[in-house]
Amino acid sequence: MKAIVDKKKCTVCGVCSDACPMGAITVGETHVDISDDCTLCGICVDTCEFGALSLPQVGTGPEEDLGLYSGVWVWAEWRDGSVHRVSHELLSAGRMLADKRSAPLCAVLLGSGLKENLSRELITFGADVVYVVDRPELARFTDEAYANVLVELIRTRKPEILLAGATSTGRSFIPRVAASLRTGLTADCTELDISEDGHLLQTRPAFGGNVMATIICPNRRPQMATVRPRVMKPLVIAGHEGRIENVSVPDECLKSRVEVLEVIPEQDQTARLTEAEVIISGGRGLRKAENFALLQELAGLVGGAVGASRGAVEEGWICPSHQVGQTGRTVAPSLYMAVGIAGAIQHVVGMQGSKFIVAVNKDPQAPIFDVAGCGVVADLFEFLPAFIRKIRQERGETS
Ligand SMILES: Cc1cc2nc3c(=O)[nH]c(=O)nc-3n(C[C@H](O)[C@H](O)[C@H](O)COP(=O)(O)OP(=O)(O)OC[C@H]3O[C@@H](n4cnc5c(N)ncnc54)[C@H](O)[C@@H]3O)c2cc1C
Numbered sequence: 001m002k003a004i005v006d007k008k009k010c011t012v013c014g015v016c017s018d019a020c021p022m023g024a025i026t027v028g029e030t031h032v033d034i035s036d037d038c039t040l041c042g043i044c045v046d047t048c049e050f051g052a053l054s055l056p057q058v059g060t061g062p063e064e065d066l067g068l069y070s071g072v073w074v075w076a077e078w079r080d081g082s083v084h085r086v087s088h089e090l091l092s093a094g095r096m097l098a099d100k101r102s103a104p105l106c107a108v109l110l111g112s113g114l115k116e117n118l119s120r121e122l123i124t125f126g127a128d129v130v131y132v133v134d135r136p137e138l139a140r141f142t143d144e145a146y147a148n149v150l151v152e153l154i155r156t157r158k159p160e161i162l163l164a165g166a167t168s169t170g171r172s173f174i175p176r177v178a179a180s181l182r183t184g185l186t187a188d189c190t191e192l193d194i195s196e197d198g199h200l201l202q203t204r205p206a207f208g209g210n211v212m213a214t215i216i217c218p219n220r221r222p223q224m225a226t227v228r229p230r231v232m233k234p235l236v237i238a239g240h241e242g243r244i245e246n247v248s249v250p251d252e253c254l255k256s257r258v259e260v261l262e263v264i265p266e267q268d269q270t271a272r273l274t275e276a277e278v279i280i281s282g283g284r285g286l287r288k289a290e291n292f293a294l295l296q297e298l299a300g301l302v303g304g305a306v307g308a309s310r311g312a313v314e315e316g317w318i319c320p321s322h323q324v325g326q327t328g329r330t331v332a333p334s335l336y337m338a339v340g341i342a343g344a345i346q347h348v349v350g351m352q353g354s355k356f357i358v359a360v361n362k363d364p365q366a367p368i369f370d371v372a373g374c375g376v377v378a379d380l381f382e383f384l385p386a387f388i389r390k391i392r393q394e395r396g397e398t399s
Contacts, residue, residue, distance in 0.1 A: 001038075020044055024037035069159060076109045091105065092125065093192050097193075106159065108133075111133075112139035130242065133248075147180065160222055162177075162223075183221060205349055279335070280298050284340065284341075286339070288317065307331065309344075331351055
């Protein structure tokens with residue numbers, strides 16, 4: 001879709017072309033052309049004094065009776081027989097939302113051969129109801145079947161809110177669910193709340209992390225949001241009771257054009273950042289790839305994983321799976337050590353949930369010190385070898 005030109009009103013003055021930040025408007029002899037680079041920002045519409053430009057009507061879809069929708073749902077992700085941590089975290093956020101709406105909190109469990117203990121675990125973390133769809137076709141994740149089943153459940157039971165983890169699986173099929181239901185989806189929320197009139201307040205970084213935007217979905221239901229692992233805190237509710245409901249779905253929901261032939265586990269264990277309790281991260285201050293060996297040595301000593309800023313990743317010193325931040329992983333270890341990292345907001349949003357942050361930077365004004373519990377103003381090439389030596393000495397090891 002792109003802006004529309006009314007040729008009868010257009011005087012080919014070219015003002016719109018100068019104003020377009022995307023360079024999407026070219027001015028010919030007799031008319032202007034709008035290319036596919038148009039982002040529908042509307043600047044051209046505002047600048048055209050002849051009213052020759054307009055934006056296509058992006059409808060809100062057919063009117064819906066929003067009052068028919070009730071309850072908060074969490075899509076419960078699980079792997080290798082255990083509930084994924086993000087689902088615990090979402091249940092605690094969902095519990096708070098459901099309590100504010102005086103509505104039930106429900107978890108949706110999809111898979112094959114699902115053990116009852118998974119459902120019981122979801123109840124312990126706050127679910128009032130667990131909807132289970134247990135079918136052999138759901139043994140391995142495929143976007144199509146998982147999306148179809150979730151859409152079917154939502155259409156028949158009408159939850160007001162649906163939350164899902166921004167994991168690779170969630171990111172893959174949840175947008176398809178939202179598109180099928182013609183509703184909105186806010187990805188990577190860092191905070192969730194609900195207004196008195198039932199609008200889910202979905203807060204996430206916007207404009208490159210420079211502002212936090214709170215987004216609502218006023219006209220469609222369910223209101224859908226994804227949240228990355230480790231952003232919210234899980235909460236066990238001792239003695240919480242709930243019920244498990246096995247749900248059947250029509251066979252056509254389970255069809256998928258994709259066949260999973262083989263699942264190959266991730267080889268690079270060091271990239272399992274989100275699970276690590278200690279992370280030693282390096283930035284552009286490390287100067288070259290070889291210097292990451294210092295971080296690896298330290299991480300090895302303390303049983304941690306190595307992370308990186310986007311600066312270091314962009315330099316090609318370490319692969320992107322190690323990147324922490326807005327466009328990398330969100331982490332919340334017990335200890336996060338930022339070495340030679342400036343502390344740009346896009347990095348900080350990915351690690352500020354860490355229990356304790358140590359920063360090593362030679363610039364005392366570096367913003368990373370604003371979030372650090374302990375700041376070391378030093379040249380990292382002096383500090384790190386001395387620190388490693390000290391740990392080895394304390395342990396009675398020779399370096
Ligand atoms: C849309 C968008 C998304 C982004 N997403 C991310 C993201 O996910 N993650 C991320 O990290 N960034 C992200 N960025 C980039 C971010 O804005 C910064 O550019 C990046 O984090 C900078 O990396 P850095 O701190 O390693 O490098 P620099 O900004 O170059 O900082 C290097 C630091 O090292 C210190 N230093 C230098 N030498 C030494 C030494 N010898 N000893 C000690 N200290 C030293 C310097 O004082 C400096 O503070 C994003 C940007 C945008 C626009």
